[in-house]
Amino acid sequence: MxxxxxxxxxxxxxxxxxxxxxxxxxxxxxxxxxxxxxxxxxxxxxxxxxxxxxxxxxxxxxxxxxxxxxxxxxxxxxxxxxxxxxxxxxxxxxxxxxxxxxxxxxxxxxxxxDYRTKVSLPGGPSRPSMASGALGLLPIVELEQRPTAMEQFAYSxxxxxxxxxxxxxxxxxxxxxxxxxxxxxxxxxxxxxxxxxxxxxxxxxxxxxxxxxxxxxxxxxxxxxxxxxxxxxxxxxxxxxxxxxxxxxxxHTPYDEEYIQERFRNAEEETGRRYWLNTATAAGPGPARFFNGELRSPPPGTHWRYSQETIDELINKGKIVFSKTGMPYVKQYLDESPGRPVxxxxxxxxxxxxxxxxxxxxxxxxxxxxxxxxxxxxxxxxxx
CATH class of the missing domain: 3.40.50 (Rossmann fold)
Structure with missing residues (x-):
């Protein structure tokens, strides 16, 4: 067998x-x-x-x-x-x-x-279809172009x-x-x-x-x-x-309008800039960080995804928003987003x-x- x-x-x-x-x-x-x-x-x-x-x-x-x-x-x-x-x-x-x-x-x-080229040429007695030429009607015969050995390997x-x-x-x-x-x-x-x-x-x-x-x-x-x-x-x-x-x-690929309306629901009153609030944590343990001078530990099993230097910079730019429970979120602006990752x-x-x-x-x-x-x-x- x-x-x-x-x-x-x-x-x-x-x-x-x-x-x-x-x-x-x-x-x-x-x-x-x-x-x-x-x-x-x-x-x-x-x-x-x-x-x-x-x-x-x-x-x-x-x-x-x-x-x-x-x-x-x-x-x-x-x-x-x-x-x-x-x-x-x-x-x-x-x-x-x-x-x-x-x-x-x-x-x-x-x-x-089989992707080898086929060409149509006038001549040959066996085809019923006809084409007009300088000497009158000639039968059309379809000829397969004879490939080289390499072309036969590549295209068939x-x-x-x-x-x-x-x-x-x-x-x-x-x-x-x-x-x-x-x-x-x-x-x-x-x-x-x-x-x-x-x-x-x-x-x-x-x-x-x-x-x-x-x-x-x-x-x-x-x-x-x-x-x-x-x-x-x-x-x-x-x-x-x-x-x-x-x-x-x-x-990235551009956001479609439906995604923009669904994701970037928030807008700043002063500027009209649309944004969404992204979590500041990621999976896996990590150290506590300072937010406005207060040392905060991430929820169990997570870590702050930003360094202390980046957190300070985001706070200075007004990009960190705290929820009612005190959890920090980061503003992701539509006009700063390159689009959806492919x-x-x-x-x-x-x-x-x-x-x-x-x-x-x-x-x-x-x-x-x-x-x-x-x-x-x-x-x-x-x-x-």
Whole structure:
């Protein structure tokens, strides 16, 4: 009886580690892989100054190893070989091992779909539809563009060995990605229901489940009328750090009017500024603090969330209000609030359906999605 996929997983991860280790061992060898430049993309005049500043920031981030000038790169090829080249480095680019601040991947989803380009050309005797041409009516024949081996691998999301072969493909790549990450780096893997749960188990093994930060649910579209099931309208992103020291920057979404009316119910008579009263305590024990010269202990099992210096400053600014029982609360003003912190369910970013951004590629992701990830997990001047 053949092994189940769950039984095969340990063997798949072990083989993936062996493959990745061979690549890592070869980095110091004479025949290591390097990147070949096929095309230079020069910055336009109006962006040249900002590009120069960005390049200087990258060099400062890399230290002395980054002294050689190098530019942003779009790499065409198998990413397993590309990552081997980036890990090895060459005379033009320092090794990026342990240097990358953020990795986002949008791999195949094991969806059994084929995204290779199809084109329609005049010619061929077998199609009933007709088109008008210079020589009269010609039959239309649909031809499938013959892909290169690399394109077939990249754009045909079908796997001869099923999900097991998909996991065989992605496991060594995830291991090399972890090698590229800095200690404060972050990793996002964008998947869906087809294979995401299996990849999550593999990533727990490679990155460590203690370094798993979030499963993000992204609602990519509106309602679907899926037959015999609930409409499938979301993707998932697995967010990991290489260590617990990963960079993270809180992002926000604007408050809606209903939330403002519900939360910011109070208004100052003199200024009209709207505010709500936030508790000054948090869970966990802590020391007493002085409020207007009186030493106050927090309720049992809690601590004052502010230092004595901050408490004094808030009192001087009139931002602390005492309840009838003497409990202090802190005024949180609407005009000083950046908005709601982004949570793990993202419903405000939709698929790009039209406009200059839309390229009519079936699995294209919106720029706003990438912008949120970058703003949340990449420091200024970082490497992505």
């Amino acid at each position: 053949p092994k189940s996929l769950l039984e095969q997983l340990p063997e798949i991860v072990a083989r993936g580690r062996q493959q990745a280790e061979k690549i890592l061992e070869s980095l110091e060898g004479r025949h290591r892989i390097s990147l070949q430049t096929r095309e230079w993309v020069l910055p336009s005049k109006d962006t040249r100054d900002s590009d120069w500043i960005a390049a200087a920031n990258r060099q400062a981030h890399l230290g002395e190893e980054g002294a050689t000038d190098w530019t942003n790169r779009l790499i065409y090829g198998d990413n397993l070989l590309a990552m081997a080249a980036l890990l090895a480095g060459d005379e033009h680019t320092p090794s990026l091992r342990g240097k990358v601040d953020l990795i986002y991947i949008d791999p195949p989803f094991d969806s059994k779909a 999301d079908t796997w001869s060995g099923g999900t097991a072969s998909y996991l065989e493909m992605i496991t060594p790549r995830l291991i090399l990605m972890r090698e590229l990450l800095s200690d404060s780096g972050s990793m996002y893997a964008h998947l869906d229901w087809h294979v995401g749960h299996y990849v999550k188990v593999v990533m727990d093994e490679i990155f460590g489940k203690d370094f798993f930060a979030n499963e993000i649910v992204w609602q990519r579209t509106g309602a679907h009328n899926d037959s015999n099931r609930f409409g499938n309208i979301h993707d998932i992103l697995f967010f990991y750090g290489k260590t617990n020291s990963r960079s993270f920057f809180q992002t 949570q793990s369910v993202w419903t405000d970013i939709k698929m790009t359906k039209s406009g200059a951004e839309r390229l009519n590629y079936a699995t294209q992701k919106p720029e706003a999605l990438l912008e949120r990830i970058i703003r949340s997990s990449c420091p200024e001047g970082g490497l992505i």
